[in-house]
Amino acid sequence: MNRLLKFVGGVVCVAALMPAVAGADDKEIIEYRQHIMNALNEHSASLGMIMSFAVPDDNTVAHFEAIALLSKTALEAFEPKVKGGESKPEVWTQWPDFSKRMKEFAQNSDMVAKLGATQGKEAAVNHVLDALPCKACHDIYRAEPKQ
């Protein structure tokens, strides 16, 4: 608890840092998985800027490595099977397909990050669709984000 107070007192990077209220478990589970997917979105957008030559490509491999780390946590974040957020009902009614896609995403993004680390950013970029199959999955499983 002391650890937590130190963190809250000293860091408080976000206003939503302390959502822990009684009975709010489902809300928190949804919020946590949204943090994971939002972080993936930021890296995807960063890679998009790099690949459209809008910014230098120095951080290409770092973005792929961060995506690989996040993808491992993504399926787990959905496993409590709490409906809501931007998840369509199909996430839960077609769970075997959804979880298979998420596992493949984790495996493939790990492979692409390793390609980047060992063979350089060009090699990773050539497999960007393996590391980021976002659209194929979002078309089926994500509702339009609320404005």
Added chain:
Amino acid sequence: MNRLLKFVGGVVCVAALMPAVAGADDKEIIEYRQHIMNALNEHSASLGMIMSFAVPDDNTVAHFEAIALLSKTALEAFEPKVKGGESKPEVWTQWPDFSKRMKEFAQNSDMVAKLGATQGKEAAVNHVLDALPCKACHDIYRAEPKQ
């Protein structure tokens, strides 16, 4: 270019994927650094939820590792010294202090991620303030985010 078209056609994870228009360099530089800082924010929020016991702590080390990766890219993203976004003018007028803090952030978050990987998540969490000195820096250098 073929690579880019493939990416845009197949992935398009975000609507803002193609901001490359003539003369928009400064805007893009700001947008890119915001993706970096937003991703840091998502991980910080995730750790906040873990440390307040709102969600399980399985991904603790992954979040610290992603923060370490991002922190290395953060200073670089500010180096073009383009004013705007949520950066206060002090970022540029006090650049030696700002860049020193950002370098320390990168070094310390790397140290904490390694602690987590070698000694476990408890060890990393005990050094969370070293990995995430957000508030100290934001108080001086970040303007209030626009609503």
